[in-house]
Amino acid sequence: MLTIGEFAQLTHLSVRTLRRYHDAGLLEPARVDQASGYRYYSAEQIPAAQVIHRLRELDVPLPDVQRILQTPDPGTRAGLVADHLQRLEDQLERTRAAVTSLQRLLRPEPATLDVELRAVPATTVAAVEATVELDDVLAWYSGAMAELDALVGTPGPPGGLYDNELFTTGRGRVLVHRPVTAPPRTGRVHPVTLPAVELAVTTHVGDHDTIDVTYGELGSWVVEHTLAVAGPVRETYLVGPRDDPDPTAWRTEIGWPVFRLAPG
Known part of the structure; x- marks a missing residue:
């Protein structure tokens, strides 16, 4: 078994993050010592932790991460991820449009409008x-x-x-x-x-x-x-x-x- 500190080092997830994932039901430790409350993880949990880490890097909300992890069908999981990626692309387009608007508004000498x-x-x-x-x-x-x-x-x-x-x-x-x-x-x-x-x-x-x-x-x-x-x-x-x-x-x-x- 791995202590939470060792598991954090192996997965590049902070101890605080692992505790939050535990509280949210995303990644529960393999064992929790009843006397001390110390959390212990197994090596088999490393891939799941890395999947969660990647999903969170893509700003997938915690409830959606949980839904993806609990879905047994690979095709359904892929569809859930694809839906989120589409939302990210839409958000990126809105951000680009906002930047374009700002650049146009902040031009020192705007182009003459053809009216x-x-x-x-x-x-x-x-x-x-x-x-x-x-x-x-x-x-x-x-x-x-x-x-x-x-x-x-x-x-x-x-x-x-x-x-x-x-x-x-x-x-x-x-x-x-x-x-x-x-x-x-x-x-x-x-x-x-x-x-x-x-x-x-x-x-x-x-x-x-x-x-x-x-x-x-x-x-x-x-x-x-x-x-x-x-x-x-x-x-x-x-x-x-x-x-x-x-x-x-x-x-x-x-x-x-x-x-x-x-x-x-």
């Missing part, structure tokens, strides 16, 4: 709309677009209208739509006539993790050019994940409703 003032006529579209929580927008959008695609196909780039309250209070009206000559009225899908509007339009390049930076730059442009905001922001998804799996190819038009202020 177009565009008069958009009234347009009838097939739409799905609802009042949505900000945290639920992506899931709601996916369901709404799937319903639109099933009924009207993909005649043109989809779009969305987002009320200011969605961003200011975390809950607001959202409308997604597709252009179509004769919009159907089935389920949640119904015809909507979008009113004529003048927009300050710019194009966001890439995925939506950094779209808030483009929103901020467009908002600054609107203020600097003495234009007042009026109405919900419009987005048009020229190229998105439905069109190209490469996020660098995605293009989203942001249309900020505006009107010119009178001189003075």
